[in-house]
Amino acid sequence: MNTMTILMTIVSTTLIYASPLIFTSLGGTFSERGGIVNVGLEGIMVIGAFASTVFSISFNETFGAATPWLALIVGGICGLLFSIVHAVATVNLRANHIISGTVLNMLAPAAAVFLTKVIYDGKGQTPIIQQNMSTTDIPLLSKIPVIGDIFFSNTLVIGWIGILLAFASWWVLYKTRFGLRLRSVGENPEAADTLGISVYKMRYSAVLISGMLGGIGGAIMSQAITLNYNVSTIAGQGFMALAAMIFGKWNPIGAMFAALFFGFAQSLSIVGAYIPIISGWNDVVFKVAPYLITIVVLAFFIGKSTAPKADGETFIKSK
């Protein structure tokens, strides 16, 4: 392989592996900006991955090539519905956010495997989906010399949508009334309350948005990468997305770049063998790399990066 092809492969695989992380870390950013810690993203991704797979297998003949896109929407909706559990527990019932998130994480894989067995005659995993989300060339942009070849050819469109969504999310959080209010309940809910902002409503929005984005993130995982649902479809990506959010300092654009970095780490297991200097390394190193890098990054950045002030704090409205 020449340098050009290696570069193309790295960029393309990085984006593929980063896409689920981008969406999910943006979800995490919304949730935590609103003051609700959401460690349940992993579980939400499982639900998104499972629901989208079942949808795709059931309806691919009806919808044809549009199936994977509709599957993402289904994954997003199911993620949103699942996240209601977290919203009710943390906002209304004043549960500890970490505990509630852990409940999602334990509930989701068990439920998904159980339903898989029920739906697919006792099998531990779903069949392979017929209409998957594959890489394509982006019209016009892919015609740009060199850059077009590296970035816009043979690439995952949803990944680019994720990157654009990060900028849009930043704009929503920092330039709109909704964003200002959302951040205010994550920083100082008492102050927001005295100004007539409904803390509960804002926090619900924050969690539900994170549920939707996490669900889409999970759906991308099954629609573009594993192509079916099994217990290892989602293996720590939710936590990596959380790490990306922290690494990105709770800023959507930062989270997106961090997700790209983690995506690169994950892509090493595929492209590592082609990169000259490290190609001789044991395969295990590449497999372990993304998790190891996550831990190292977190260890170094979790102290320096500051969370929204009231993140994880329960708000009790006085009567």
Next chain:
Amino acid sequence: MQSNFDQASCAIELKHMTKAFGDFKANNDINLKIKKGQIHALLGENGAGKSTMMNVLSGLYQPTSGDVFVNGEKVAMTSSKDANNLGIGMVHQHFMLVDDFTVIENIVLGAEPTKAAGILNLKQARQKIMDLSEKYHLEIDPDAKVRDISVGMQQRVEILKLLYRDANILIFDEPTAVLTPSEITELMAIMKEMVQEGKSIILITHKLDEIKEVADECTVIRRGQIIGSVLVKNSSEQQLADMMVGREVSFKTDKTKSKPGEAVLKIENLSVKDSQKVERVKNLSFNVRAGEVLGIAGVDGNGQSELVQAISGLEKSSSGSITLDNQNITNLKVRKVTEAGLGHIPEDRQRFGLILPMTVSENIALQSYYCKPDSAHGVLKYNYMNEHARHLIEQFDIRTSSEKSETGALSGGNQQKVIIAREVERNPKLLIAANPTRGLDVGAIEYIHKRLVDQRDKGNGVLLVSFSLDEILNVSDRILVMHNGENMGIVEASRTSEQELGLMMAGTPLDKIKKSKRKVADK
């Protein structure tokens, strides 16, 4: 005391308003009239029910019974938004600001001007805010983040928040508690100006001099009930204080001349560095004798906190020695220092003095829980601890519903009494009191000063660190002034003046003052 005048001239009127929490009536049958265009002070001890009343007026609480009238009309407010719409706004004692937002973002939050589709239009807001800022002399830096601006400016942001919402009735909840003297003067001027513009102000405070300075009328509230309303110009500070506490208050602590004995605390050439390795206490030497109160005066941040921390073992000293009751306690662990005979009333009672979520009885046991009779073989004897706490609650007049109440639920003065009970009861050879009356009302201050003098009269040493010169002059026998970590000199309290102390606090050593005096005398 009710006066007759047209209802429409009342900005706010409360009729038979009662607010109960369970069985406890925080406000009981309150009748109050706030006239338009006046500053109406609300005076009461900590926990008298002032804040509850204001939370009713700002829509955060709903009254259990009775009526609220705003501008002559009966209203039922169910949220702060309702109060807002009626033109009522409150500057909370603990500012309600988002640290991470800019000044402008904080002011517009909840009432944001927007373009289509909810896009913020901060430009439009900026114009209105800057106009208000100029009109009322409320100087702000609109683009600075709140966490980077001074406390005084934070308060101006709070006021602008209300003005931005066109509030006509402004409630200030102990606004000066966090301000420096010059900021207080500024605030007083701003309040007067707002009233001239036709706004009405309710000022909650327990500082009598402020009431004398700005308020037109003053209503005194005690234990949830109105004691009376008076015109400020017709009443003296003494009268107001007596009404508030319900008995005659003495501003001057009665004490006999001290009979000092041997030194209980000897500080020799002590130096202390803070966490940034900056030397905060420099080569300091002094003694505290048995049977005297040594006051340490000085402006905040001149090494007093570090000195106290070094004596109590919370901070290591870099050189020098500390001797307590003939034992060398330099750099010993806190418990060893305590056992050597030190009592410590820390500067920040909520952070260092108490564990707020624990009960009063547990807090009282904090210094002795590990030995008999509080515990045996590592098991706490709650029966004994509670009985002991009940005894101290009575002895020290701590107002709490029970020894099993959460300490955080007590008022500031009563929290301080819990600490004093715990520390004084052990009869320590040396008691350190660091700003023991900060934020407390006159009744509580009087009580605490008496306890400090009692401790002295029992033949123990007392080291009083305070930023308030009144307190230092009132309680101490001798006064040491600290400036920039150094000892500016020690004077007899009976033979010094505020002027002399002021000079020393500004960095002029005592011998220099004496020399220049002598020169003047020689000429």
